[in-house]
Amino acid sequence: MLQATLLEELLANFLNQIKDVIGILIVDLDGLIIARQSVKNFDEEIIGAIMSVLEGSLHKIKRFTDTSYGSGTLDTNEFRLFYLELGNVGSTRALFVLVADPFADINKYIPYSYLAAEKASQILSERKVSTHLPKLANGGRLKLISEERSNGTKIINKIILIGEDSVGKSAIANMYVNGEFYEEYTPTLGISIHNKELQITKDIKIIFSLFDLGGLKSFAKVRRHFYQDSKAVLIVFDYSRPETLKMMDGWIEEARHFIKNSHVPYIIIGNKMDTLKDKTEIRTAAQNLANQYNFQFFETSASTGEGIDELFMYLTSNLGI
Incomplete structure (x- = not known):
């Protein structure tokens, strides 16, 4: 019922x-x-x-x-x-x-x-x-949460999570926002939005609006509508599936095509770091890829929460207020 x-x-x-x-x-x-x-x-x-x-x-x-x-x-x-x-x-x-x-x-x-x-x-x-569903602006575009200036300021940072299907994008967002991890995998159909509010000072709040974009091929033609106004791009691969790292170039190319602001930071994330004992080879490849593009590289485990706070602390410090 x-x-x-x-x-x-x-x-x-x-x-x-x-x-x-x-x-x-x-x-x-x-x-x-x-x-x-x-x-x-x-x-x-x-x-x-x-x-x-x-x-x-x-x-x-x-x-x-x-x-x-x-x-x-x-x-x-x-x-x-x-x-x-x-x-x-x-x-x-x-x-x-x-x-x-x-x-x-x-x-x-x-x-x-x-x-x-x-x-x-x-x-x-x-x-x-x-x-709850976000409001729509003219033309069908999403409106993010409005800034409040009467009793303080809310700063909205739209963060895009992209990467291959089942690399753990939703799990990272859910662990950060809700502190929960679901063992049963359900692919994101298209998009899921998670909001996390942080009180930075008495008068200033930062809201991370995490746009978890589905990696399914059936969503590719629609995904482009959600890149606009992004403040950061998190590109996720799965340590237990090295082939997902090899697909990163395509995701970077897609994001850069739709995000015209060259100052938007990109971060490569190796998720499921707890699944491999010896990560040396794939970690080196990921770090080399990050160096090639001049991106930051972080490692996370959505199932244990390891590395997730560090990732978003970095974003909080570097996106500015």
Whole structure:
């Protein structure tokens, strides 16, 4: 019951931000509606038509893949749909579905949909997550927390975490913000945002807004929307998978392509440092890569917390107030 309530609250918050959307559904692959929110005139007949379109399209997709339905946009004379598979959440495979009128520019809200869908996936996995969603500016861009100047100053530092799938980006963010580590791995669908507030002086607070960007290939075309206004870039590899270090050049190239400010600091992070007894070879390779780009290099273990405080103390000291 609590799960359904949280999902309904999340979807309601989404609708409050996006007026072009007339409804949102979370459905399983058998067509059962898990949660829904809508504006007026969104009746059972419309829902039936939507499910019919979805089922027909998914049946066609199933002929070509046995792994995932991914995401997609479907158009009919009555409405436009955007769907996104939430992945395996417990024993349930589910879809996050946006419904808009046929003339709506639904594409500009797709990045925001990934943020809401990630929260829905976390709720379905029975993990603690806030149903709050950041506000949207014109054009579908995210608004960060507003600065406060009446009783002091809040300084917002947007930090991007990137790297290959399952290197531990979410685990690093979760350990730093919440002091928790989840043994069961769930890939980030698209983006998850974690906020950590630090009281620097009586009048000054720093907020680290950690944008954990999914490393899945299905998210690559959307990821570019979240690089703007970054104050630092953390590029993570996995000590137990040396191939993830070899992929770092591609991540650096992607970030530099979308972040035009040459003064933004980049930090290479070797995560899961506790998984290898002899790290000499891969550590040397990582340090050489950092030297090549003139980046800082840190080692962390999200499971034990080792190195994480040192990493963010460095950021606090070097991003400025």
